[in-house]
Amino acid sequence: MNIKQTIETIINKDVYCNQTVIVGEMLKLDNSNLLQHDDIENHFIFRNSESGDTITHDAYCELTRLDTDDVSEYLEEQLDIRQWYSVSQWLADKLFALGQPVIRLNGVGYWWGRTFCVQALEDDYCFEQIAKESV
Numbered sequence: 604m605n606i607k608q609t610i611e612t613i614i615n616k617d618v619y620c621n622q623t624v625i626v627g628e629m630l631k632l633d634n635s636n637l638l639q640h641d642d643i644e645n646h647f648i649f650r651n652s653e654s655g656d657t658i659t660h661d662a663y664c665e666l667t668r669l670d671t672d673d674v675s676e677y678l679e680e681q682l683d684i685r686q687w688y689s690v691s692q693w694l695a696d697k698l699f700a701l702g703q704p705v706i707r708l709n710g711v712g713y714w715w716g717r718t719f720c721v722q723a724l725e726d727d728y729c730f731e732q733i734a735k736e737s738v
Contacts, residue, residue, distance in 0.1 A: 604738065605738070606731065606734045606735060606738060607725075609734035609737055609738055610725050610730045610731065610734045611725060613694065613730060613733060613734060613737070614724050614725060614730065616691070617690055617691040617693060617694035618688050618689075618690055618694065618715075618724065619688070619689040619690060619691070620688070620689050621686060621687070621688055621689075622687050622688065622689045622714065623685075623686045623687045625687075626638065626687035626706070626714055627687065638706065638708070642706050642708065643684075643704055643705075643706055643716060644660075644699055644704065644705050644706070644707065645659055645660060645682070645699060645702050645703055645704045645705060646681060646682055646684075646704050646716070647660055647679050647680065647681050647682065648660075648679075648680050648682060648702065649662075649663040649677035649678065649679055649680070650677065650678055650680055651676050651677055652676055652677070652678055653676055657680075657702070658677065658702075659702040663677060663679075682704050682716070682718050683718055684704055684716035684717065684718055685717055685718060685719070685720045686716075686717040686720050687706075687714050687715070687716055687717070688714060688715045688717060689712060689713070689714055690705075690713050690714065690715045691713065692707070692713050694713070694715070694733075695707050695713035695714070695715060697733045697736075698715050698729060698733075701729055701732055701733070703715060703716070703717075703718075703729055704716035704718065
């Protein structure tokens with residue numbers, strides 16, 4: 604199976620449906636026990652002010668733990684999530700590892716916060732990365 608076929612298989616099997624309206628409405632309810640902004644993992648990235656490179660929150664925490672001078676070169680940015688997709692746990696974990704915003708509520712559901720949505724899902728860089736790992 605080539606990369607394109609693998610991407611199509613992943614999307615057909617692990618992306619359930621667009622739930623932008625549902626997740627957005629749940630997040631608007633500030634005191635909701637259902638879903639809160641703190642439930643979004645990888646909602647923030649850290650951009651190097653000199654090189655423009657980005658790292659995830661976990662990588663930033665590791666730099667902080669190591670107490671390196673590199674920490675001061677990173678600025679926190681909140682990702683602009685444009686769409687929410689209900690996805691499988693497997694895909695949520697893969698997307699999280701790529702630094703993508705996800706909500707992983709065990710027993711409730713898993714969602715991917717898509718930040719770039721002017722192209723078809725099959726053309727999304729994330730799926731290419733995951734497919735390359737899977738082939």
